[in-house]
Amino acid sequence: MSIETAKPMNWFDKLAHPGQFLIWSRYLVLPLALVSTTLFVIGLWYAFFNSPEDYQMGDTVRIMYVHVPNAWLSQFVYVAMAVSAIGTLVWRHPLADVSMKAAAALGAAFTAMALFTGALWGRPTWGTYWEWDGRMTSTLVLFLMYLGLVILWRSFDDQLRAAKLVAVLTLVGAINIPVIKFSVDWWNTLHQPASVLRAGGPAMPPSILIPLIVMTFAFTFLFLTLHMVAMRTEILRRRVRALERKRAVEGIVK
Amino acid sequence: MNAFVAVVAHDLKLATRSFGDLLTLILFFVMIGVIVPFAIGPDKVLLARLSPGIVWIAAFLSSLLALDRLFRVDQEDGSLLAFRHATISLETITFAKLIAHWLTSALPLILATPILAVMLNMDMTIFWRTVVSLLLGTPALTAFGAVGAAITVSLRRGGLVAPVLILPLSVPILIFGTSAISANAGPDAEVAAQLFLAGISLVSVSLAPFAAALALKLTQE
Amino acid sequence: MNNFTQLPARQLTVTDLGCVRAERQVLSGISLSASSGEAFLLRGPNGAGKTSLLMCLAGYLPVSQGSITWLSRDPDQHPGEDIHFVGHLSAVKPSLSVQDNLTFWAVLNGGTEQLVLSALQVAGLEHAASLQAMLLSAGQTRRLSLARLLVAPRPIWLLDEPTAALDSEGDRWVAQMIDAHLKAGGIVIAATHLDLMLDNSGQITTLTLGGAS
Numbered sequence: 001m002s003i004e005t006a007k008p009m010n011w012f013d014k015l016a017h018p019g020q021f022l023i024w025s026r027y028l029v030l031p032l033a034l035v036s037t038t039l040f041v042i043g044l045w046y047a048f049f050n051s052p053e054d055y056q057m058g059d060t061v062r063i064m065y066v067h068v069p070n071a072w073l074s075q076f077v078y079v080a081m082a083v084s085a086i087g088t089l090v091w092r093h094p095l096a097d098v099s100m101k102a103a104a105a106l107g108a109a110f111t112a113m114a115l116f117t118g119a120l121w122g123r124p125t126w127g128t129y130w131e132w133d134g135r136m137t138s139t140l141v142l143f144l145m146y147l148g149l150v151i152l153w154r155s156f157d158d159q160l161r162a163a164k165l166v167a168v169l170t171l172v173g174a175i176n177i178p179v180i181k182f183s184v185d186w187w188n189t190l191h192q193p194a195s196v197l198r199a200g201g202p203a204m205p206p207s208i209l210i211p212l213i214v215m216t217f218a219f220t221f222l223f224l225t226l227h228m229v230a231m232r233t234e235i236l237r238r239r240v241r242a243l244e245r246k247r248a249v250e251g252i253v254k
Numbered sequence: 255m256n257a258f259v260a261v262v263a264h265d266l267k268l269a270t271r272s273f274g275d276l277l278t279l280i281l282f283f284v285m286i287g288v289i290v291p292f293a294i295g296p297d298k299v300l301l302a303r304l305s306p307g308i309v310w311i312a313a314f315l316s317s318l319l320a321l322d323r324l325f326r327v328d329q330e331d332g333s334l335l336a337f338r339h340a341t342i343s344l345e346t347i348t349f350a351k352l353i354a355h356w357l358t359s360a361l362p363l364i365l366a367t368p369i370l371a372v373m374l375n376m377d378m379t380i381f382w383r384t385v386v387s388l389l390l391g392t393p394a395l396t397a398f399g400a401v402g403a404a405i406t407v408s409l410r411r412g413g414l415v416a417p418v419l420i421l422p423l424s425v426p427i428l429i430f431g432t433s434a435i436s437a438n439a440g441p442d443a444e445v446a447a448q449l450f451l452a453g454i455s456l457v458s459v460s461l462a463p464f465a466a467a468l469a470l471k472l473t474q475e
Numbered sequence: 476m477n478n479f480t481q482l483p484a485r486q487l488t489v490t491d492l493g494c495v496r497a498e499r500q501v502l503s504g505i506s507l508s509a510s511s512g513e514a515f516l517l518r519g520p521n522g523a524g525k526t527s528l529l530m531c532l533a534g535y536l537p538v539s540q541g542s543i544t545w546l547s548r549d550p551d552q553h554p555g556e557d558i559h560f561v562g563h564l565s566a567v568k569p570s571l572s573v574q575d576n577l578t579f580w581a582v583l584n585g586g587t588e589q590l591v592l593s594a595l596q597v598a599g600l601e602h603a604a605s606l607q608a609m610l611l612s613a614g615q616t617r618r619l620s621l622a623r624l625l626v627a628p629r630p631i632w633l634l635d636e637p638t639a640a641l642d643s644e645g646d647r648w649v650a651q652m653i654d655a656h657l658k659a660g661g662i663v664i665a666a667t668h669l670d671l672m673l674d675n676s677g678q679i680t681t682l683t684l685g686g687a688s
Binding site for chain 1: 401405406408409411412415418419421422423425426429430433437438439443450454465468469472473475
């Protein structure tokens with residue numbers, strides 16, 4: 001005997017239903033934006049006025065307060081996307097699709113910022129805008145993966161089908177990321193005998209650590225705010241599509 | 255003949271019937287070896303030094319070219335739907351197709367490597383190491399390619415999108431593939447690279463059928 | 476004609492089935508039940524959901540509401556191996572011979588060489604057995620894709636417009652095939668706009684699906 005049945009909805013399903021999500025997420029956007037702004041103000045004040053110069057790099061070390069959070073975010077957003085991907089494939093959750101799509105473009109943007117600020121920082125530090133060191137190269141490959149996901153989303157007309165296939169690619173990519181990092185680091189040690197100057201050295205004093213943490217939180221909240229807004233926009237966009245489709249069908253009948 | 259062998263034989267038969275495709279593939283591979291000297295100059299010492307990398311790039315790009323025929327024809331003529339009801343699972347069928355695909359896209363390239371070796375002034379030892387590294391690493395390229403092909407099978411221009419998706423994932427294969435031939439850091443690194451390469455191939459070939467079959471099933475929904 | 480030994484008994488019950496495909500609700504509230512020897516003919520305008528229902532029954536589309544229940548005596552067997560699905564696409568490889576095409580499906584689906592030869596005969600393709608499938612006409616290609624049903628005996632046939640591209644003799648042949656299958660205890664669910672002239676072997680029910688919701 002074999003039975004195929006649709007699963008019944010529980011409280012989580014009802015809460016996370018796109019329509020419900022639109023209702024309760026509206027009240028979160030403004031608070032999140034306020035928290036982000038506050039954190040940015042505090043963080044930037046610390047970064048510019050209340051933290052020491054680096055003994056070697058001078059003031060340019062302050063780029064680190066933008067670069068490091070962005071680099072961290074580029075990985076965090078991928079984790080968020082991978083979790084959403086599991087939600088899409090295992091639980092067929094409609095909100096997981098939307099969350100994944102919103103995160104892809106945002107993740108690409110943050111990774112691009114990380115690369116850009118890394119290059120700006122690299123110029124005074126290494127003398128060139130780009131150096132094939134382990135971390136920057138891994139970030140570059142991650143950026144290419146994000147772009148691939150964005151391209152895949154845009155290649156499909158049917159976004160529901162796209163979501164499932166993007167989820168597969170996201171998870172395959174997630175499994176690969178440790179392998180890529182390892183291989184790039186290994187490759188780097190083969191070809192680069194000199195070690196790369198790391199920010200702040202092995203131990204970071206609180207005067208550097210505090211602004212760094214504040215800025216990291218600031219950027220994270222920025223991501224959460226933008227992610228929520230992007231999810232809401234995507235849900236509304238799909239609603240418009242559904243209405244347009246309905247209008248087209250009715251047009252034929254009439 | 256059991257069903258698994260039948261799928262491998264079926265795909266082999268189909269690939270050898272379209273001999274033009276096979277020739278195109280080998281030609282593309284060889285042509286990269288031809289245009290590189292035009293692009294960077296005929297300095298034999300430089301070419302010899304770069305030859306492992308050039309061969310690997312040629313193998314990688316050629317494998318991307320061959321990817322489209324792995325699933326697209328079966329998708330378009332309805333065979334994939336019928337595969338779902340076979341006595342063996344779609345994952346097993348995918349694995350069989352992977353084997354047939356490697357035999358008809360990677361193996362011919364490996365057999366054509368001597369041509370590139372001559373054109374790029376490759377050292378004899380380097381040449382044999384290149385063949386070994388390709389044998390160890392091309393299964394991984396085929397496996398990753400299969401996942402990319404399965405994900406993009408329903409796209410009209412899937413053949414253009416799949417390479418973009420596969421490239422970042424294949425970075426480790428290229429790194430270990432070339433390092434297995436000649437690494438700045440000496441023979442220990444080369445052996446390590448060979449082992450990593452073999453490891454990636456084994457793992458990716460075992461897991462790719464599941465990911466690809468999943469993508470194919472999701473495409474049919 | 477086919478000498479099937481009696482096919483294993485099966486029972487299908489569909490309750491309030493709903494299905495979503497490509498962001499549309501393509502089916503809703505479909506209920507039916509069929510047992511061995513019964514045929515269901517699906518009718519309705521284009522876009523009514525006939526293909527979607529067949530694909531849902533075949534297991535290609537997930538169920539979004541309601542249920543599909545198959546009752547069989549062998550719980551260990553994979554439900555997919557009970558079913559033959561023949562849709563719009565032929566699954567024929569043009570560069571292989573007619574016989575090679577069928578033999579492939581026979582091996583893959585648990586059939587025998589003997590059945591391949593008799594299937595070619597029944598389908599009227601024995602004279603073309605060693606020819607490349609690309610030389611077949613549209614009607615002959617359709618016969619070849621339907622011949623797949625005959626090379627591996629399975630109780631459930633899901634057919635989407637089986638008579639497409641066939642002439643009236645081909646229609647009669649399809650009707651005879653379905654007849655024999657029902658006599659052997661199989662179930663047939665077919666989307667077809669034709670009135671298949673079947674002998675009164677078992678029940679034939681017509682289900683008309685409405686327009687797209």
